Amino acid sequence: MSSPKSGPPTGLDLHLLEVVRNSPHAAISKIEAFRYGHGIKERMTFRELLGKISKNQDQDKWYTYGHIPYSVKEMIRYPAPLRCPKIAFQTMVETRQLFYNIEVSKPIRQELNHQLYCMVEGEKEIVLIDEADFPSWSNMKLVDDGYSGKLNPFVDVSKIDYNTHPGLKDIKKIHIAKLQAGDCLFVPARWIHQQNVLDKDNSLEIRWQPLENESDLDCSGYLSPILTLGDLPWLGEKIVKPPERSTDPKRHAFKRLLHLLQRVVLTNQAIGITDFSSIIKMDPFLAPELPKWDDDCQEISETLFHLLDRNKDGKLTANDLDNILELDVDHWANLIHDQLSLLAEVIFDMRVDLAGAIPLDETVRQRVIQMIDIKEK
Known part of the structure; x- marks a missing residue:
């Protein structure tokens, strides 16, 4: 089993940060940012967050997660592996934009939806466990967030203390994927997984509902070659019907x-x-x-x-x-x-x-x- 790399983080690419910070999308994208270890949440623009990070890199650590803003959705093409009309217009649930300026192990979780993780910059590992390879998972005392599935407290699966977490002894097999800038990873619904940020994490997530008989899914039909995330319904974001591109x-x-x-x-x-x-x-x-x-x-x-x-x-x-x-x-x-x-x-x-x-x-x-x-x- 691999583990997060040792030593201090390599730090953020300040030149890239400055380019992103000066983009109009960052200027009007409103987010909630968290100061790690302080329990402090602040409402700000993505531009303001990047400004705090670039000026205060070695002190306070910040992170943010939330739905991808409308103005940014318009910039992101619909992923080629999902180019199926039934998937695009019937199953999309929600998007996520994540930015972590810290090395951290996130909670172990099991989503009821399929997920696509894509790295914009940074490096992280995703630990994957098939539900069949973790027989005691369903018996563990876990928090149900009422929407996406079970959520476990923070545990670094790559460095398990079995005295503290004896329930993890039953894991039969673990798969680990390392993602870097430009990489995407598909995580099937109900697969147990955990993200470990190794350097920084500027990434996007797309979640959609599984369908019956997906291996035989009829994907005939036209999809625009310039389809963006802004063209799709996102039920988890209460976007039931996206506006028409030519008339909106x-x-x-x-x-x-x-x-x-x-x-x-x-x-x-x-x-x-x-x-x-x-x-x-x-x-x-x-x-x-x-x-x-x-x-x-x-x-x-x-x-x-x-x-x-x-x-x-x-x-x-x-x-x-x-x-x-x-x-x-x-x-x-x-x-x-x-x-x-x-x-x-x-x-x-x-x-x-x-x-x-x-x-x-x-x-x-x-x-x-x-x-x-x-x-x-």
């Missing part, structure tokens, strides 16, 4: 917000209103095929600037993303989306005027504006 305004609103944050807020320079207008004017995603920049465009640009300038200091910097927890991000994204939709209408009217075309009736006009509005989806 929330998707497009978030896409525009993230694009703006990347272009003008999360940069290494302070951007004033004049430079901001120049950036909007030249951006093909925000102002596609803009014929000219007029007073209406400038007014919309100034409104957008003030929506992004949250600390009202007249310049856009990463400081505008401080105290994001107090902000209704959905509402913020919708306000920005409304202004950019208004800009799309202005662009449409300019094109009509320049072409000298006969004005369209309102229904057709709105359809054309919508086509312009979602062009980059």
